[in-house]
Structure formats: structure tokens, C-alpha cells
Amino acid sequence: MxxxxxxxxxxxxxxxxxxxxxxxxxxxxxxxxxxxxxxxxxxxxxxxxxxxxxxxxxxxxxxxxxxxxxxxxxxxxxxxxxxxxxxxxxxxxxxxxxxxxxxxxxxxxxxxxxxxxxxxxxxxxxxxxxxxxxxxxxxxxxxxxxxxxxxxxxxNFALGWETVMPAVEGITDPKVAVFGGTGSIGLYAVDVAVHCANAHTVYYDDDPVRMEVAARLGAEVHDIAGKRDRDFHVAVDASADPAKLRKALLSVVPEGTINSVGIYFEDVSLPLLAMYQRGVSFHNGKxxxxxxxxxxxxxxxxxxxxxxxxxxxxxxxxxxxxxxxxxxxxxxxxxxxxxx
Ligand SMILES: [Zn+2]
Ligand SMILES: [Zn+2]
The missing domain is CATH 3.90.180.10 (Medium-chain alcohol dehydrogenases, catalytic domain)
Structure with a gap:
């Protein structure tokens, strides 16, 4: 073969x-x-x-x-x-x-x-x-x-489900942020957040093609460089970019959840004091x-x-x-x- x-x-x-x-x-x-x-x-x-x-x-x-x-x-x-x-x-x-x-x-x-x-x-x-x-x-x-x-x-498609659905369980009117960049994972997460979690879903990226896909999937789409809300119940970091990870970590409500699926091959510094004061659950893994x-x-x-x-x-x-x-x-x- x-x-x-x-x-x-x-x-x-x-x-x-x-x-x-x-x-x-x-x-x-x-x-x-x-x-x-x-x-x-x-x-x-x-x-x-x-x-x-x-x-x-x-x-x-x-x-x-x-x-x-x-x-x-x-x-x-x-x-x-x-x-x-x-x-x-x-x-x-x-x-x-x-x-x-x-x-x-x-x-x-x-x-x-x-x-x-x-x-x-x-x-x-x-x-x-x-x-x-x-x-x-x-x-x-x-x-x-x-x-x-x-x-x-x-x-990647099943990962879209995994990053969103368990984290929104029990939340009425969830609000989900997805930080895209790796390619498809963030877009699958948007699909799940919009259509399965019925979440108000905001997609942040700087790639016009992916941003258009996210909009077609039903997300509110913003350029990552612009102003961000900080009231998300769940943030998905699918960026593989330390600066965007930082934004994701600081985007959730107190005791919110951040699921990071972009892989970081180098050490990344984290805003731990801000995360402590906010109270976050941060998951990073396969x-x-x-x-x-x-x-x-x-x-x-x-x-x-x-x-x-x-x-x-x-x-x-x-x-x-x-x-x-x-x-x-x-x-x-x-x-x-x-x-x-
Ligand atoms: Zn893989
Ligand atoms: Zn086994």
C-alpha cells in the first residue's frame, strides 16, 4: 500500500x-x-x-x-x-x-x-x-x-465538543469565547458552542478566512487585536499563541473555565496573580x-x-x-x- x-x-x-x-x-x-x-x-x-x-x-x-x-x-x-x-x-x-x-x-x-x-x-x-x-x-x-x-x-471535531459541553453544564444562558488560530479546532468549538450549547459565542482571531467561517457558524466575530469582553463562562484557547492564551485566561467570569487545546512547546509565563484573583479553572492537555x-x-x-x-x-x-x-x-x- x-x-x-x-x-x-x-x-x-x-x-x-x-x-x-x-x-x-x-x-x-x-x-x-x-x-x-x-x-x-x-x-x-x-x-x-x-x-x-x-x-x-x-x-x-x-x-x-x-x-x-x-x-x-x-x-x-x-x-x-x-x-x-x-x-x-x-x-x-x-x-x-x-x-x-x-x-x-x-x-x-x-x-x-x-x-x-x-x-x-x-x-x-x-x-x-x-x-x-x-x-x-x-x-x-x-x-x-x-x-x-x-x-x-x-x-479535532470531537475536541470541539469536549472543550465546550462539559464546561457549560448547568449554566443558564452560557457565554463562550473561542480564541482561534491553530486552524480547525476553534471552528469546531464554535459549531458546538452555538448549536449544541446554545451559547452566546464570540470568536476572536486575525485570519479573515477562519473569521468568516466562524460567522457563518453563528458566532459574533471580533479581531483579536480589538476590545474584549471579560464575562465568558468558558473560554477555549485554540490559538497556540502565548499572547492569545493570556487574553483567554483573563476573559472569563470569576470561577470561569479555560480549556486550552493549542500546544505550547516552550514554557509560557502565566498571569497567575490575576488568575488567582479572578478564580479560574484552567485545563491544558490532549x-x-x-x-x-x-x-x-x-x-x-x-x-x-x-x-x-x-x-x-x-x-x-x-x-x-x-x-x-x-x-x-x-x-x-x-x-x-x-x-x-
Ligand atoms: Zn491531533
Ligand atoms: Zn487503557
Whole structure:
């Protein structure tokens, strides 16, 4: 099969590699219908992460696909099922997985597709993906949904749900701020905040394309450089920019919540005294995709969420290297291998 390799910053190529096989009875093999980038991938390609030094490796950890083989202990899925694939390699049963923390799986730790972290598990821009513990890490797509625009369900899209919905629980008339910048995560968070949380949602960014998408999703949109409100119940920092993180931290009501999903590879100074005086809950960490995939998919099936508005372009599979290494990759390019 062909596997998309990140070679070095700005350079991607398809390599011919052996097909993965069922190694454990809990495995499944999935052939992507459509795959997309995590926002992090763009930073890897642009030489803005430590991973950028470690090529070549198979890139990509977001896809929807069709099950083409199952091991004998994979009982929830059958050949032909159309599924979303979680980005993490989690056992689903250890103490951390049982707490809903599959990205902290005690068996596989940081293991994931598409980055050289705790083993090599292939990437979702491969023509075939081996999914360990498939009963846990796969999610059935509901009938009637278009899988193409759900390519991100196993990571960034589910993260939109995770950053907003638990934090607004119990709040009447929530007000949510989203600080964009990484690409798609902030936009998925806007979709969830507007349509699932029914929140007054304000989107801050400096990119006109993303700002227009956020407006179409129903957010009030402001340039990040302008005046900001400070009365949000929840602020989502999807900026990966220390100055914007600082703004997010100081934007919430007393005892408000800030969820930061932009990754900071360097130490960042925080306004801790101001945070203390305000009283904030600050969460910074990986997304726990699998438990958040199910309610996100249900909201798509209900017609509540609009992931197609976040998609920045739909491309053929053989265009992956050129589009992703090119100057106009877009915030959420989706590549189609096998139409449904
Ligand atoms: Zn990711
Ligand atoms: Zn586990």
C-alpha cells in the first residue's frame, strides 16, 4: 500500500510499504474513505514542533473509513461498517480509560497514529490502517450522514465538543469565547458552542478566512487585536499563541473555565496573580477523543452540527503531498480515497 510520509519540513511523499495485518484478535483493519489533518500536522510540516526533526514517519491521525477485516475478538464491528477512528491507541479497559481518559491509557501511554510517539502505528493517510482494540477505538457512523466531512471526528471535531459541553453544564444562558488560530479546532468549538450549547459565542482571531467561517457558524466575530469582553463562562484557547492564551485566561467570569487545546512547546509565563484573583479553572492537555465522538456524531445525525462549513477544501488522495506542503493547504483540507 501507499503510506504518506512526513520526510522533513515542507517535504511529504508517498512510500510503498507492506499492508498492515491483523496482529491481535482485538484488531480491525480500516481503509480510509476520507482523511484530514489535525491542526498539529500543519505545524509539524511547517517546522514548528519538535516532531518536525524526526522524519521520515507516517503522518496523519484523523480519518473515517470502512472496516475491511476484524480479528476474532472484535465483536462490535463487521466488515463493511463505516466508522470514525479515534486518534489514540487506547485499550478501553484500564483505570485511565475507564475514567474516560483514553489519551492516558496505562497500556499504551501516548501511542497514536501519525506521530513517532511510543511506537509506530502508521498514519491515517495510509491506504489501510490497523486499529488495535477496535471495539473501543472505532465509532460507528450514524445512518444518513456524509462521512467526508466527518474525517475529523476522531480528534479535532470531537475536541470541539469536549472543550465546550462539559464546561457549560448547568449554566443558564452560557457565554463562550473561542480564541482561534491553530486552524480547525476553534471552528469546531464554535459549531458546538452555538448549536449544541446554545451559547452566546464570540470568536476572536486575525485570519479573515477562519473569521468568516466562524460567522457563518453563528458566532459574533471580533479581531483579536480589538476590545474584549471579560464575562465568558468558558473560554477555549485554540490559538497556540502565548499572547492569545493570556487574553483567554483573563476573559472569563470569576470561577470561569479555560480549556486550552493549542500546544505550547516552550514554557509560557502565566498571569497567575490575576488568575488567582479572578478564580479560574484552567485545563491544558490532549483531547480524550473516544468518549466525545459519540455525542458529536449524534449531533451531526440530528442535523445540529455543521462540520461541512469547517471543511476548507475536498481533494483527491494523490493531491495530499502537494496540498499539505503547499502554501494554500487551508485550515481543514479533506482528502478522499474511497467515496462512500
Ligand atoms: Zn491531533
Ligand atoms: Zn487503557
Amino acid at each position: 501507499k503510506s504518506l510520509m512526513f520526510v522533513k519540513p515542507g517535504e511529504l511523499r508517498f512510500d510503498e510499504v507492506d499492508d498492515p495485518t491483523i496482529l491481535d484478535p482485538t484488531d480491525a483493519l480500516v481503509r480510509p474513505i476520507a482523511s484530514t489533518t489535525c491542526d498539529l500536522d500543519h505545524h509539524v510540516i511547517a517546522d514548528r514542533t519538535p516532531f518536525s526533526l524526526f522524519g521520515p514517519f507516517a503522518l496523519g491521525h484523523e480519518c473515517v473509513g470502512r472496516v475491511v477485516a476484524v480479528g476474532e475478538e472484535c465483536t462490535e464491528f463487521a466488515v463493511g461498517d463505516v466508522v470514525g477512528v479515534a486518534w489514540h491507541i487506547a485499550c478501553g479497559t484500564c483505570a485511565q480509560c475507564a475514567l474516560g481518559h483514553p489519551a492516558r491509557c496505562l497500556l499504551h501511554g501516548d501511542a497514536q497514529y501519525g506521530l513517532p510517539v511510543n511506537g509506530l502505528w502508521g498514519g491515517t493517510f495510509d491506504e489501510l490502517v490497523r486499529v488495535p482494540f477496535a471495539d473501543y477505538n472505532l465509532a460507528q457512523l450514524p445512518d444518513g450522514v456524509d462521512p467526508i466531512h466527518l474525517a475529523s471526528i476522531g480528534d 483531547g480524550m477523543a473516544r468518549p466525545n465522538m459519540t455525542p458529536t456524531l449524534q449531533a451531526v445525525a440530528d442535523g445540529t452540527l455543521h462540520p461541512e462549513l469547517v471543511t476548507s477544501g475536498v481533494y483527491a488522495w494523490d493531491q495530499i503531498p502537494d496540498v499539505l506542503a503547499g502554501p494554500n493547504a487551508g485550515h481543514k483540507p479533506i482528502f478522499v480515497l474511497d467515496p462512500a
